[in-house]
Amino acid sequence: MTAEPANALSVVPSSGALALDPFVVAVVLAMAAVTVLTKVGGIWIVRHVELSDRLEAGLSVLPGAIVIAVLGPELAAGGPAEWSAAGLVVLVMWKTESILLALVAGVLGVVGFRALL
């Protein structure tokens, strides 16, 4: 932990909070480019191509399906403590619709359930 100049970002040790690796920046810019493509692409397409309702239905399930695809193996690798915490997050989301409260409950749940189960 080297003492950095007293600026607000110096809380983070070593490599430097302001470090910008050129390769990381390139990857981030590539991510930004494809994201912009998706954001402006839709309007461009509806002016030029007629999307079938069938294709739209398929595209509309993508966000949820991808979230589930990420979650599945991750939950499968966990145990009762992780599953209980996941259930707790769903419950708090349903009751409060607050992502912050749900995450706080979930993280506390993981720590607690791991100690108990």
Added chain:
Amino acid sequence: MEANVEPTDSSEANDDRQVSGTDDPQPSDANDDPQPSEPGRTPVTFGWDGVCAGFLTCAPIAIGVGGYGVAFGVLASQAGLSVAEAALMSAVVLAGASQIVAIELWADPIPVATIVLTVFAINLRYSLMGAALQPWFQSLSWKKVYGSLFFMADENWALTLRDLQSGNGRGAFLLGSGLAIWVFWVLSTVVGALVGGAVGDPTEYGIDFMLALIFVALAAELWDGRSSIVPWLVALAVAVVASALVPGQWYILLGGLAAAVVEVIRYDG
């Protein structure tokens, strides 16, 4: 946070009304492309009032989005990104779920193709959401439309659609509400990245499992009732099997695409 505002079923619901617009202030709309009559009724303007209205309406929600931002910042710094790199990603990508997945995929060396493809797949929904705004945006210049769409996120898109449908004609609402999201998203990322750098062993605080928890919360929001059951089961099954058989993180795309393909096949109008 992802308010469930259904895109207007414009092509069907409004077809029979398209000839009613005798007082249509935008004659350019009157081509053979059937457009909903509502958007044409009020001229869509693009000005400061729209920016301000959007910003103020969205600010409380943007603060809530900051919850994700803090979480993203923590995860990004755990993955080895600097505060500046995490903030840059939030500033130029501005698409929460895809950023969090990208961080999940982050490794040394960085799997560039997997990350970029996955980000693209997750954000494909923005194409549909953007397309839903076309009836109101067609009278605006491309600069304004593209500039506004950069700031489109799930939350402010829903707010914007609601505002435009109510006939306010504030074309800059998307830009204003998006700016609110952008400001809080970047700030909260910085906060999260600073906190994440100060956290030592992640398992001690249950942070190692936080990404999964964020996705549980995301899933709870994206749940669309019964229609979600089949695609989600397909995605789950394919992802779990693929993660065991296919190296790398391709199971995410495979699960998502399998669900989309099944949905296309079983679609019955």
